[in-house]
Amino acid sequence: MLREVLIIVLEVYLWGVMFPRALLSWFPVSPGSWMVPVNTVLYRLTEPVLAPVRRLIPPARMGGMGLDLSFIVVFLGIQLIVIPLVARL
Numbered sequence: 001m002l003r004e005v006l007i008i009v010l011e012v013y014l015w016g017v018m019f020p021r022a023l024l025s026w027f028p029v030s031p032g033s034w035m036v037p038v039n040t041v042l043y044r045l046t047e048p049v050l051a052p053v054r055r056l057i058p059p060a061r062m063g064g065m066g067l068d069l070s071f072i073v074v075f076l077g078i079q080l081i082v083i084p085l086v087a088r089l
Contacts, residue, residue: 003085003088003089004089006085007082007085007086010078010081010082011082013045013078014075014078014079017042017045017046018046018049018071018074018075018078020038020042021042021043021045021046021071022071024038024039024042025068049074050070050071050074051070053070053073053074054068054070057069057070057073
């Protein structure tokens, strides 16, 4: 029972919070737009997880910009937790 709840919580966090945050990071959010509160909530829910990873793994330089790898690391980390839990069901 606890295993199933943990799987659901991690998957909802991954696909319902982390993934939308990654998608929104590709598009600028105009001040005053209806997306500002959504972006703020997603930022507050993901930054405590992403910031420590970002400190360990700095953005990869790609020309004049940096590619933030923290999302990929957290995504893979969550999958490494979920996959063995699902395999034991």
